Amino acid sequence: xxxxxxxxxxxxxxxxxxxxxxxxxxxxxxxxxxxxxxxxxxxxxxxxxxxxxxxxxxxxxxxxxxxxxxxxxxxxxxxxxxxxxxxxxxxxxxxxxxxxxxxxxxxxxxxxxxxxxxxxxxxxxxxxxxxxxxxxxxxxxxxxxxxxxxxxxxxxxxxxxxxxxxxxxxxxxxxxxxxxxxxxxxxxxxxxxxxxxxxxxxxxxxxxxxxxxxxxxxxxxxxxxxxxxxxxxxxxxxxxxxxxxxxxx
Amino acid sequence: xxxxxxxxxxxxxxxxxxxxxxxxxxxxxxxxxxxxxxxxxxxxxxxxxxxxxxxxxxxxxxxxxxxxxxxxxxxxxxxxxxxxxxxxxxxxxxxxxxxxxxxxxxxxxxxxxxxxxxxxxxxxxxxxxxxxxxxxxxxxxxxxxxxxxxxxxxxxxxxxxxxxxxxxxxxxxxxxxxxxxxxxxxxxxxxxxxxxxxxxxxxxxxxxxxxxxxxxxxxxxxxxxxxxxxxxxxxxxxxxxxxxxxxxxxxxxxxxxxx
Numbered sequence: 001x002x003x004x005x006x007x008x009x010x011x012x013x014x015x016x017x018x019x020x021x022x023x024x025x026x027x028x029x030x031x032x033x034x035x036x037x038x039x040x041x042x043x044x045x046x047x048x049x050x051x052x053x054x055x056x057x058x059x060x061x062x063x064x065x066x067x068x069x070x071x072x073x074x075x076x077x078x079x080x081x082x083x084x085x086x087x088x089x090x091x092x093x094x095x096x097x098x099x100x101x102x103x104x105x106x107x108x109x110x111x112x113x114x115x116x117x118x119x120x121x122x123x124x125x126x127x128x129x130x131x132x133x134x135x136x137x138x139x140x141x142x143x144x145x146x147x148x149x150x151x152x153x154x155x156x157x158x159x160x161x162x163x164x165x166x167x168x169x170x171x172x173x174x175x176x177x178x179x180x181x182x183x184x185x186x187x188x189x190x191x192x193x194x195x196x197x198x199x200x201x202x203x204x205x206x207x208x209x210x211x212x213x214x215x216x217x218x219x220x221x222x223x224x225x226x227x228x229x230x231x232x233x234x235x236x237x238x239x240x241x242x243x244x245x246x247x248x249x
Numbered sequence: 250x251x252x253x254x255x256x257x258x259x260x261x262x263x264x265x266x267x268x269x270x271x272x273x274x275x276x277x278x279x280x281x282x283x284x285x286x287x288x289x290x291x292x293x294x295x296x297x298x299x300x301x302x303x304x305x306x307x308x309x310x311x312x313x314x315x316x317x318x319x320x321x322x323x324x325x326x327x328x329x330x331x332x333x334x335x336x337x338x339x340x341x342x343x344x345x346x347x348x349x350x351x352x353x354x355x356x357x358x359x360x361x362x363x364x365x366x367x368x369x370x371x372x373x374x375x376x377x378x379x380x381x382x383x384x385x386x387x388x389x390x391x392x393x394x395x396x397x398x399x400x401x402x403x404x405x406x407x408x409x410x411x412x413x414x415x416x417x418x419x420x421x422x423x424x425x426x427x428x429x430x431x432x433x434x435x436x437x438x439x440x441x442x443x444x445x446x447x448x449x450x451x452x453x454x455x456x457x458x459x460x461x462x463x464x465x466x467x468x469x470x471x472x473x474x475x476x477x478x479x480x481x482x483x484x485x486x487x488x489x490x491x492x493x494x495x496x497x498x499x500x501x502x503x504x505x506x507x508x
Binding site: 002194211214224 | 486
């Protein structure tokens, strides 16, 4: 039985909810059970949508005592004393067992260039911490190339790729070994098979995008992909376990 | 048939009739997608246990309508009983007549309307009338690309004016327009929704079935844009009875596609 670790999941109360969607932590856990998802990397909806500092702290409370959730904090470069310094942010992550961070440049209105997030990214590189960011909502695929080139020592996991991105992704995959792609919304016909054939299963990271993505579809895409069992295991859990296993806080 | 066990074991959907009402073949100009010829799609269908698919030729929607429909015809001929066709009208070419594609059994089973990439033509535009009259006369399904609320409303308008054709609201049941699609399904007996969308959260198909009844929901994948595995898995693992899943996967389509 293929086991999965979800690399992109959001917990907590959202502004916009729709009837029928998995809107609670319990609903997400039920879906994880149904889809044989063992663990999920989670960040907090409040950190993304409305109040990053409070959201990061809320995550600690909501995941306390539950070893199925792997904590992720959303990063905010702090100037004018708005938030913790980069050093304090990493100290706090260590204290709260947070093992990855997520960038929200569009949502929070900051630059991805070194003059802005350089300290955060230097510390991520020192700790071998993977950094997550969503395509489309937070940066364009072209901008993901710039990010990979500006921070070659950081493993960058890009989620939310659509099924129409291959012409843009190809050159980045060829030139940026630190580029990893989340599979949740990468749903083109035979997309997983083609990706493995050209760029290797080592660059794909299973994710769902819960609660707005579909875990049932995401596990099926990997389970039924026309690739080897070894490749499926890498995508489903092996690659993200390796990345998180290298983190030294 | 325990659909969940199929997915857990990565087994094909054998022993159940599976028909995909929403397929595309042909080169996609705007982006590189997966393999998009009929043979590649049938290869995936064989792996998954999908019996048949109804497709339109994508470049023919944006460009040469006759070449597009002829490409669909050729694909149906090469893959009889597996690939069926939607004939696609072009509102800017007055000479466009779809009748020849239905005069003998060439594999065509319906009409596809995709107004937003045909110069933002409204889905109920009079220039599509000949296609609607043909579909109404032959009692064919008409698949609408219906992403936005106004597109769903226009498709519903066609259903009201042509009661003998069956409207399929492609994508619409599960996107920004799901409330409109539900209203249309409830109001008109000849309106159905398909499941072809990548970004619908878990629970959305269950929600739709609850609102409109299982008989109104049809399995559609959007292959070769999306992989058909995507929606098959979502359906198989949904919180629905296996009887309901069988209806959505193919039994409902059997009734309206004359299969």
